[in-house]
Amino acid sequence: MAIKYEPVIGLEVHAQLQTKSKMFCSCAVVDSVSETPNNAVCPVCSGMPGTLPVVNQLAVEYGIRVALALECQVNPVSIFARKNYFYPDIPKGYQISQYEQPLAENGKLNIKIAEGQKTIRVRRVHLEEDTGKLTHLNGSSLIDLNRAGVPLLEIVSEPDMSSVEEARAYAEALRDILRYLEVNSGDMEKGVIRFEANISVRPEGTDVLNTRVEIKNLNSFRALERATAFEIQRQEKVLEAGGQVDQETLGWDEDNEKTYSQRSKEDAHDYRYFPDPDLPPLVVDKAWLERVTATLPELPRAKNQRFMEEYELTAYDAGVLTAEKAVAEYFEAALKKLPENISPKSLANWMTGDLFSLMNQADTTVADLKLSPEALAKLIGLVAKGEINQSTGKTVLVEMFSSGKSAAEIVEEGGLKQVSDEGFIADLVKQILGENPDAVESFKAGKETIINWLFGQVMKKAAGKANPNVVRAELDRQLKEA
C-alpha cells in the first residue's frame, strides 16, 4: 500500500522597510529599478574600515508595528549581531542581523483557507540590513550597492503550513498587513518582499520532522507556489524510492520550473554570529511601545469582519473591498456621501462590478482615479432618484471614469435624463405595437416571452432613456387590451 505524504512548510519572509534612509547610515533608500547603480552609497554601507553604524529609529518603529500586528511579544532588549560570510554583495564581509535576541517573538497570523481559517505561528521578527545586488552579464558580474544596508525585516513562521495553498495564503496575508501598516509598498516586482520556503514531507498523520530543504529567493507568489509544489513532489518521489532527502539550500529556476541545488545547508555556527561591538543593545521601553501601538491602523482582517457586520456585505464583497487600504477608504468615503435610503450593498455592487472592471481594463489603481468617492456617490444618487435609469448610469460611469466630469454634467450635456412621463411612454408603446402586429398576435396566442423583445424595441426607440418600470407597466396594460 502506498504511503500518503503531507508537506510541512515554514516560510521566512524578507520585507524591505520603506524608510527614507538606510538601516545604519544616512544614504537614501532608492528605487531599485530606476535609480543609477551605486548612487546611494557611503563609507558605512560600502564597508569602509573605521566607519560606525547608527540605528535608524524609524526602521525599528516599523519593525515594532509589524511585530504588534502579528501579536508578537516585543523584547525589551534585542541585540544586533554580525553574521559572517563572504559574498561579493556584502562589502563588510558580514551582515548585521539579529540572532539570539530578536526584536520580537511568538506571534501568530490567521489565514483564510478553504475549510475556514487556520492560525500560523510566527516564531520571530527581526531587523537586519539588505545586501547589494549582483547582475551577471556576458560572463561578468556587476555590483550595485544601492540596496546594501536597506532596512530589512525578517519574519519567520513555525512550520505550520501543510499545503501550497496555505503557504500562499500566509504570504498574501502578510503582504496585506505590511501594506496596511504602510511599512512596505508590496511591490513584488521590485523585490521589496522575498520568500524563503523550508519544506519537508512526512507520512500523513504523523508528527515526525524529516530533513528539510530551503528554497531561497522566491520573488513572487507564483514562484513561491510553483517551487513549493515542485519540491513537495520531488521529496515524495525520493522517499517513495526508499531514498533520503539531503539537507541543502536550493534555488528556483523559473524558466525550467524546477529547483536546483545551491549548496549543502550551512548551520548557524558556520556564520559565527557574535554581537556587533559597534552597536549597543536595542532597548524598546514601555513608553515607546505604547506610542507605536497608538499608531496602528485597523488591520485587514478586522476591517473585513467589520465590513461584513456593519455594512451587511457578503464575505466576497468585504474581501475585495478591504484587500487594499486605499480601496476600503474609497468605499467608506463614498458611503458617507450616499443618500440615506441607499444600502452599502448597492455601493459595493457599483464598485466591485462596474468600477473595478473599468480599473482593470485601464490597469489603474484607486489612487489614480479621476472619479472621487463623492462623485460616485452622486451618480448612484441620480440612479436611485430615477433621474437616470440603471443602464444609463453605467454609461455615465464610463464617461466619468475617463473624463473626470461629474454625473450631472454628463447627464445634462448628453440629454440622458430618464423619461418617466406616462403619456409619452404610452405613445411610444402604442407606436411599437402598431409596427409589430405579428408580435402582438403571438403574445395573444400565449407566447408571453415576446414581451421582452417588445420591451427592448420600446427602450431602443427611447434611446435607452425611458423609465423601464413605466415601460413594462404600459406594455402589460396595452397588450392586455389589444
Ligand SMILES: [Zn+2]
Ligand atoms: Zn550609506
